Amino acid sequence: MKKLNNSMKILAFLLLLPSIALADALVFEFGNPAFSGQGYSSHVLSVEQLQYSRRQDVRDEAKSDAARLTREQENTTVAKFIKNVESRIYANLSKQLVDNMFGTSCDSTTTNCPTSGTSEVEGATIYWVKDTTTEIITLTITDENGSVTSMSVPIGDFVF
DSSP: OHHHHHHHHHHHHHHHTGGGOOOOOOOOOOSSHHHHOTTHHHHHHHHHHHHHHHHHHHHHHHHHHHHHHHHHHHTSHHHHHHHHHHHHHHHHHHHHHHHHHHTTTOOTTOOOOOSEEEEEETTEEEEEEEETTTTEEEEEEEOTTSOEEEEEEESTTOOO
16 A cells, blocks of 8 residues: 555646646737847838739730730731731732833833832822932931931842
8 A cells, every 4th residue: 555655746746746846927029020129121122023923914914905905906817818918019019110111111112211219108208209320229217206218229130
């Protein structure tokens, strides 16, 4: 019984041991650096970076959507048809201009072949002059902004 009594004392001691543990006062501290002040600058930088990234993502998405809409509008059947018609009209106009400049519609019986001409295409003025003595055609294109582009084309150098 004495052994049991000693074991009971040891057991009671071990059970009461955790209650003897020391405790400290509870101190409340803010976990958010905006309130505590510790690490506040990195917190503000992180928040600012997140806001900047979100704004940039919105801008990029808006640009992407606008580009997609433009592509969709340009790839419609009607838009393709209009581009094709414009291309053929410009090709025909340029052929007529070249025929007049180089005199392909003139033959040896025709004496009044044109030596100059002017044309207006979408606000740009195209003026050409053929110098029959030097056999050079000077082509001057003035766009709607006033920029001038000039080309000199020798007539006799084209052999096919």
